[in-house]
């Protein structure tokens with residue numbers, strides 16, 4: 424099989440070895456927190472008004488995991504493959520910012536980014552750094568009264584620099600449409616690729632899960648890297664049942680920079 428113009432379509436499994444549990448794994452966030460409540464705009468706004476401390480616990484749990492994790496060998500391998508010209512783009516469902524941390528240039532974060540705060544009205548994006556998010560986590564722990572906590576969270580989120588509306592999380596929430604800019608970028612990668620490699624995704628969350636089907640329809644070769652079977656396997660040309668890190672450990676010595 425010839426592999427050319429490769430695009431990576433990634434999911435939570437890519438970051439599993441960084442210590443971030445996958446969403447649907449036994450340690451996953453969705454086992455502890457109902458995504459309809461904690462990852463939908465209505466759920467979050469309701470929690471903010473009615474059970475602010477519960478929301479604050481979720482925010483702290485969510486960010487503590489991200490703050491303590493670092494990109495792993497798989498992320499660094501993707502960056503190396505891009506710099507050598509093999510990898511043309513990364514379409515990621517991950518919100519952990521690792522792709523940028525390792526210096527990848529061509530990335531479409533179709534589910535947003537946990538460090539970004541977003542203006543739903545005009546699309547303005549404000550990216551916070553790890554120290555700022557750390558201050559959010561420690562700050563909410565110090566608030567004793569509901570009104571104090573509400574004010575702290577709102578101040579942290581801030582307002583849009585252009586339209587002054589309140590910023591909201593840059594993560595795409597349940598029930599929200601994926602952002603056009605990121606979708607267009609993802610499709611442009613696929614339209615110019617010959618091969619898609621789906622790494623560490625269960626392929627069950629739509630519309631992102633439709634990318635492999637789009638690619639297949641366009642005649643691209645499809646490779647799946649996942650220790651478990653996935654929804655995508657039946658249309659894949661090649662299924663590699665390995666953890667991402669093990670796959671890259673075997674692949675990278677074969678890649679020549681000449």
Ligand code: OAD
Pocket residue numbers: 433434435436437439440445446447448451458462516517534595596597622623624625626627628648649650651652653665666667668
């Ligand atoms: P899932 O939790 O649904 O699936 C993770 C996949 O990673 C599974 O297929 C695992 O078998 C695989 N996996 C686990 N460890 C791995 C490893 N070390 N190497 C490679 N693969 C491994 O996560 P996603 O498919 O990313 O959406 O889920 C898609 C979306 O559903 C997420 O972006 C999130 C969630 O709801 C939003 O937050 C909007």
